[in-house]
Amino acid sequence: MIYSTTLPGGKHWSFTMRRGHLLRLIDIEGGANAGMLLYNPQNLLERYNAPDTLKCQHTFFLAAGNCLYSDMGRIFCSVIADSVGWHDTVCGTCDAHLVAQRWGTLSYQQALNDWRQNGRDSFLVEAAKYGLGRRDLAASVNWFSKVAVDGHGNMRYQPAHSPAGSHVDLRFEMDTLVLLHTCPHPLDPAEHYPSHPIRIEIDQAPPVAADDPCMNAAPENARGLRNNAIYHQHV
Amino acid sequence: MLPDTLLKESLLLPEDAVFRRIIPAGEYFFEPILAGQTCRIVDVEGNQAADTLFYNAADPAERYSAVDTIRNQRNIYLGTGTKLMSTEGRVMLEIVADTVGRHDTLGGACATESNTVRYDLEKRHMHACRDSWMLAVALNEKYGVTKRDITHNINFFMNVPVSQAGGLDFEDGLSGPGKYVEMRAAMDVLMLISNCPQINNPCSGYNPTPLEVLIWNPA
Numbered sequence: 270m271i272y273s274t275t276l277p278g279g280k281h282w283s284f285t286m287r288r289g290h291l292l293r294l295i296d297i298e299g300g301a302n303a304g305m306l307l308y309n310p311q312n313l314l315e316r317y318n319a320p321d322t323l324k325c326q327h328t329f330f331l332a333a334g335n336c337l338y339s340d341m342g343r344i345f346c347s348v349i350a351d352s353v354g355w356h357d358t359v360c361g362t363c364d365a366h367l368v369a370q371r372w373g374t375l376s377y378q379q380a381l382n383d384w385r386q387n388g389r390d391s392f393l394v395e396a397a398k399y400g401l402g403r404r405d406l407a408a409s410v411n412w413f414s415k416v417a418v419d420g421h422g423n424m425r426y427q428p429a430h431s432p433a434g435s436h437v438d439l440r441f442e443m444d445t446l447v448l449l450h451t452c453p454h455p456l457d458p459a460e461h462y463p464s465h466p467i468r469i470e471i472d473q474a475p476p477v478a479a480d481d482p483c484m485n486a487a488p489e490n491a492r493g494l495r496n497n498a499i500y501h502q503h504v
Numbered sequence: 505m506l507p508d509t510l511l512k513e514s515l516l517l518p519e520d521a522v523f524r525r526i527i528p529a530g531e532y533f534f535e536p537i538l539a540g541q542t543c544r545i546v547d548v549e550g551n552q553a554a555d556t557l558f559y560n561a562a563d564p565a566e567r568y569s570a571v572d573t574i575r576n577q578r579n580i581y582l583g584t585g586t587k588l589m590s591t592e593g594r595v596m597l598e599i600v601a602d603t604v605g606r607h608d609t610l611g612g613a614c615a616t617e618s619n620t621v622r623y624d625l626e627k628r629h630m631h632a633c634r635d636s637w638m639l640a641v642a643l644n645e646k647y648g649v650t651k652r653d654i655t656h657n658i659n660f661f662m663n664v665p666v667s668q669a670g671g672l673d674f675e676d677g678l679s680g681p682g683k684y685v686e687m688r689a690a691m692d693v694l695m696l697i698s699n700c701p702q703i704n705n706p707c708s709g710y711n712p713t714p715l716e717v718l719i720w721n722p723a
Contacts, residue, residue, distance in 0.1 A: 314651050359571060418579075492624070
């Protein structure tokens with residue numbers, strides 16, 4: 270393994286994943302939420318695009334077999350394994366106002382590193398390290414969280430969706446800047462500020478085989494990977 | 505069919521509007537709407553998608569947020585009563601009349617790049633909403649909006665049903681000739697529309713047609 274670490278609940282980090290590497294996220298205790306945004310480090314204007322990701326794969330959520338698309342028709346990463354079956358990407362992230370309203374403010378001065386951070390400020394802190402700001406944020410992924418809809422479009426948050434030990438494996442198809450936080454899902458109704466750690470493991474990914482489940486999940490994904498190949502000039 | 509209770513007609517008369525403009529398919533509209541003004545977008549010939557973004561005119565880094573809007577109302581479809589929320593959690597506009605019943609904000613806009621994925625790499629030259637927006641921001645530097653600010657939009661008049669199992673598809677529209685959506689601005693906003701040129705899916709009935717924008721001053 271190249272690197273592994275644990276990000277406690279309510280924290281944030283950013284790092285660059287190399288093409289061909291694997292990122293495994295593990296919900297150690299169950300009930301975690303991992304907010305994620307993706308950018309092309311060579312062109313920070315290219316970023317994760319939730320609507321393109323959903324409509325290209327005719328889905329409202331992310332699971333094994335799905336690819337995460339940029340706004341430029343390329344694939345940042347493929348979900349090559351997933352023990353959960355449903356990850357949200359349409360609910361955005363909690364901000365300072367939401368955390369204060371639902372769980373109350375707990376500042377650094379009061380609680381030191383047990384302070385209640387929020388997803389939006391976490392993204393902004395990590396984004397600013399690369400010269401990015403408010404204008405560069407987008408609809409994020411909320412790994413391990415599920416929000417489904419009824420026949421009228423009403424949204425329902427599913428509590429206790431992700432059991433302890435759940436994991437998702439992402440194979441990166443191009444070099445990618447990853448912004449990550451472990452702040453609560455914005456629809457989590459928990460009485461107390463939810464704070465659950467995520468285990469992060471980075472390793473070499475197995476090579477893309479002809480029967481790759483993501484590439485073969487839909488003709489769209491084969492075309493997306495073809496766009497990556499053109500980008501990398503391995504035509 | 506959707507229940508009629510979702511429909512609400514406007515009392516405003518076109519002859520009282522202070523602004524009217526036709527937007528041909530494949531072209532953009534990028535103009536301010538002032539706080540208190542009411543703006544109507546008309547699907548003139550029916551089945552036409554209006555890919556729409558809003559910015560706070562005083563601070564374009566604050567913009568329409570699809571995720572905050574649907575989360576705030578706990579429903580993925582937009583219609584009468586929907587408050588269009590900003591990335592800063594503020595109400596930008598509210599939908600005050602709607603003769604369609606629901607509008608999409610999950611499907612995003614077409615781009616030449618996503619067209620390669622959805623249809624064919626060799627369709628990359630076909631016109632797309634994002635290119636209209638790129639021209640709009642390039643020719644209107646005065647507004648301070650660039651590609652960084654181009655994001656997850658509203659598709660007025662577009663029908664993107666989501667199933668309880670989590671399927672998502674573009675379907676033929678609920679809209680029809682002369683149907684409209686109307687919203688009142690709660691702050692000074694910039695409205696950026698691409699009148700969708702897409703001819704590879706039913707979002708514009710495979711036949712893109714004009715939209716009209718009307719604006720009224722507060723009564």
